[in-house]
Amino acid sequence: MQDLTIQVRAFAEERDWQQFHTPKNLAMALAGEVGELLAEFQWLTPEQAATVMSDPEAGARVRAEIGDVMIYLTRLADVLGIDLAEAALTKLAEVAVRYPVDQAKGSATKR
Amino acid sequence: MQDLTIQVRAFAEERDWQQFHTPKNLAMALAGEVGELLAEFQWLTPEQAATVMSDPEAGARVRAEIGDVMIYLTRLADVLGIDLAEAALTKLAEVAVRYPVDQAKGSATKR
């Protein structure tokens, strides 16, 4: 994880791309990549989507899009000085309180 | 990273939410959270966006949204059987070939 952060940062710095990697631009790029990921799933039935990784071509595209999303998320967090795993674990602890197991069980009211 | 994957999975399984956590649904939820992240930046000037983390309230909201995005990305990758860090590193190696340092330096033609 830290390794990924460092590699993505080096990748950007070697190319003098820090000037483009502002928080607004990176947030837009992240959303653009999520859009490409959605496009892989949009016309699939739920059943087709569940087995997409067993299709070599579609599976490779999904993996590549997931990789792109992760790259920009890592870079955005780095630029903002946020520890990605820590932010996720902190938030997970908060939602665990908000959705206690006994009340949330099997309900999609929220998620 | 693996720890996060395991915790997010446990969180979902304790609540019987596997039934909702299909690839299509998780991709939509990921996009929804990215939308909330964009909303934190949309009216800021580039200068305000660059220092957003020094504002306690806005900074906390950005951190929480980044956490949400990471939670859903982790969960989606887990459901698809994709190693998130590996997918990002593989993709990074590919774009490094596509954008050689000497040609890409300082240019935003692509990113």
Place this chain on the structure above:
Amino acid sequence: MQDLTIQVRAFAEERDWQQFHTPKNLAMALAGEVGELLAEFQWLTPEQAATVMSDPEAGARVRAEIGDVMIYLTRLADVLGIDLAEAALTKLAEVAVRYPVDQAKGSATKR
């Protein structure tokens, strides 16, 4: 349609919001609203999604989100000097050529 463009423009100008309504900011706001729209559908089964408008509360939320998306799309097109209906009709004519009826019939290869 023109009426909507004029009303949205007046709404922004009365509030001196032209300064915030740059193409980048409006594109981000548009994406943010689409994210809220996705959130209305993300945990619904295909069957629940198909009848969402017959649920008074969920239906009202979906209608409001669709309205928000249309407001920002109208405003973005206006700021860019693009005629929204014309842009859609032009694009529709192009995709009609790209997906001839006899070849595209019943196939989701693309859409």
Place this chain on the structure above:
Amino acid sequence: MQDLTIQVRAFAEERDWQQFHTPKNLAMALAGEVGELLAEFQWLTPEQAATVMSDPEAGARVRAEIGDVMIYLTRLADVLGIDLAEAALTKLAEVAVRYPVDQAKGSATKR
């Protein structure tokens, strides 16, 4: 507007694409197209973004992406039985009450 709705509907029906045009799928496709629109703006400075339409190539791409977004928004609204212009005007009237001119003037607290 109604003309566009009818043309987009005819386009889908001629190709037997109603089966793919569920609310969930169309919301995903809409988000995917908005992602492509964001990608046109993500690396531009605010100044470059403001004059993007005077660049023939980039301008044509932006117009085409705006067209795609409008096509899917029109189709989604049609499938849900929502009048797009009416939904936008109703929502605009609501936000006008929420952001009175004298209080909202020049402030980006919300938008």
